[in-house]
Amino acid sequence: MKNYSIITLGASGSGKTIFLASLFKVFSIQGKFGFSLDVQDSSKRMVMNKVFADLTTGEQWPLGTRNxxxxxxxxxxxxxxxxxxxxCKITYVDYKGGLITDVSTKDEENYGGYNDLETYVKEADAVLVILDGQKLLSLMQDHDLTNKVVFxxxxxxxxxxxxxxxxxxxYIPVHFIISKWDLLEGSYSLPDVKKRLLNNVPEFYNVVDNRRxxxxxxxxIPVSSLGKGFAVLQPDxxxxxxxxxxxxxNxxxxxxxxLTDKLPNPGRSKQKPFKPTVWDWIVIGLCIALIQPSNGFVLIIAIVYFGFRLLRNKKQRLNEISSSEEAxxxxxxxxxEIKKQFNADFPDSDLAKIPSFKSR
Structure with missing residues (x-):
């Protein structure tokens, strides 16, 4: 069974913990997306359920990851x-956001954690980078970059x-998640945000260009872990x-x-060969016995019958899942299917398709 290692990078307050809790909530029971996720450690399952419950019922926001x-x-x-x-198995790595920005070489515990984080990043199958939507909103509003917080x-x-x-x-997929998209949606489009990042953040431009x-x-990938209308930004x-x-x-x-971008042929499943049943052989025998060069009616019946059988066989393959490979x-x-719908909704999300940034 395949095992994927996925790490999510993000500064403190960017929404890593809330994203994980929301992801687990959406996939806790199989629904419209056709599969579910479960935590092997039952105590961690309880932790995720509690985090999401605190999000929806508590007045305070949950604390971030401590290590x-x-x-x-x-x-x-x-x-x-x-x-x-x-x-398949998925190893999801979470960490304290301040580990990237607050680390000091004088703090041996934090410094060791930073080195561990580097190792996780280098060995990951996919890296998800969370860009704080609230900070991005401030960036979009600060046209001249005079806001010290933004700077x-x-x-x-x-x-x-x-x-x-x-x-x-x-060669490992890297995707930038714009958290708290509900704060930006309605005022700015994804192309607006993309242009701002590429034009005003040299490090972002260089990372994207090197990978392109x-x-x-x-x-x-614009994401709202709780959705529009759940919370509102206050003046403070x-x-x-x-x-x-x-x-x-999203x-x-x-x-x-x-799960799909690292594969050479993502989503291309191996189909089982069509195996004739006893009734299929009987129909074949009758067709051979009855068919004549001038009798097209029997040929039409044979085409309709086996066309129906092939469609039914395909449907059975989708329903009869018995192995991890088939699952x-x-x-x-x-x-x-999820990617296709997302690309239709956000056709400007793919940064790798930009032919050149020279005109930026």
Missing amino acids: ISEWALTAYVNNSEISKVPA RWLNEDLSALMQMVDKCNK KVSCPVRL GQMKKLSVNPHPM VECPLAFA FEQILSKCQ
């Missing part, structure tokens, strides 16, 4: 008997993130909760891209 932690997830697909068939975010948090991304294998040159998947910069009914947006998309193939197929 590096691994979440051992298993992806499952239900077969025709609603039994869970394991498809510090660009030159500290974002710069440190890009330096860390540059350490990962250049080696045809490595890289894109911007704090987020005030308004609703107890979150409606996550949280499934980073996972879909992470994984179905997940890849579902991920392709």
Whole structure:
């Protein structure tokens, strides 16, 4: 069974913990996306459920991650008997956001954690980089870059993130998640944000361009872990909760891209050969006995019959999932559907398709 290592990078307050909790909530039971995720450690499952419950009912926002932690997830697909068939394992690495920006060589514990984080990045199968949507909103509003908070975010948090991304294998997919997209949506489009980042953040431009040159998947993915209307930005910069009914947006998309972009032929499943049944052989025998050069009616019946059988056989293959390989193939197929819909909604998200940035 395949095992994917996915690490999410982001500064403190960018929304890493909330994204993980929302992702687990969306995939906790198989629904419209065709597969589910479960945590191997039952105590961690309880932690994720509590984090999401605190998000929806508590007045305060949950605390961020305190150290590096691994979440051992298993992806499952239900077969025709609603039994869970394991498809693949996903090791999701989470860490304290300040580990990138607040680290000091005098702090041996933090410094060791930073080195561990570098190792995780270099060995990951996919890297998800969370760009704080609230900070991006300030960047979009600060046309002349005179806001000291924005300037510090660009030159500290974002710069440190890009330096860390540059350490990962250049053939490993890197996707930039724009968190809190509900703050930007309606005022700015994805092309607006993309242009601003490429034109005003040299480190971002260089990371994207280096990966583009080696045809490595890289894109911007707008995400709202709780959905529009759940919270509103206050004048003091704090987020005030308004609703107890979150409606996550696009949280499934980073996972879909992470699982498929590294594969040479993502989503291309191996089809089982068509095996004739006893009735099929009887029909074949009758057709051979009855068919004549001038009798096209029997030929039409044979074409209709076997056309129906092929369609039915295909449908049975989708329903009769018995092995991890078959379950994984179905997940890849579902991920392709998610990607197709996302690309239709956000056609400007793919940064690798930009032929040249010289005119930026």
